[in-house]
Amino acid sequence: MFRVVISGAFEELDDAGRAAVLAAGGAAFTEAGTFTHDGTLRSFTFRCQVPAGPQDGEREATERALAALGAHRVPHRVLRVAMTDLRDIKIRRKRR
Incomplete structure (x- = not known):
């Protein structure tokens, strides 16, 4: 299992894009991924959890x-x- 953090910047979000980002908000690692962002919705951090096989x-x-x-x-x-x-x-x- 990998935990991946992607830092990035949004480019010209429309109303539908803003709604999608706000709906996927949170700081948890999930397979679908969650966003945290600044108040202006310019920069973001995307967290996701990726299953991994033995060779991945x-x-x-x-x-x-x-x-x-x-x-x-x-x-x-x-x-x-x-x-x-x-x-x-x-x-x-811990040892007891």
Whole structure:
């Protein structure tokens, strides 16, 4: 599983685009993705969670995350993509 954060800027949102962004608001990582944005709806952060198979890498995760962003059909420009591969996270349990 990958958690992907895409930072970007909106480009000329119309009323339907504004409504779509506001409807997908939130800070959770979901497969459909959620937006957080500034008050003017100029810049945004898009968070999504991408399932990963054993052979999937960052390139595939980036493509799936960009597809999830594109599914919202809002004009945008991507500035930065960051991701965390949750398969690499080690959980250290407290000893009792």
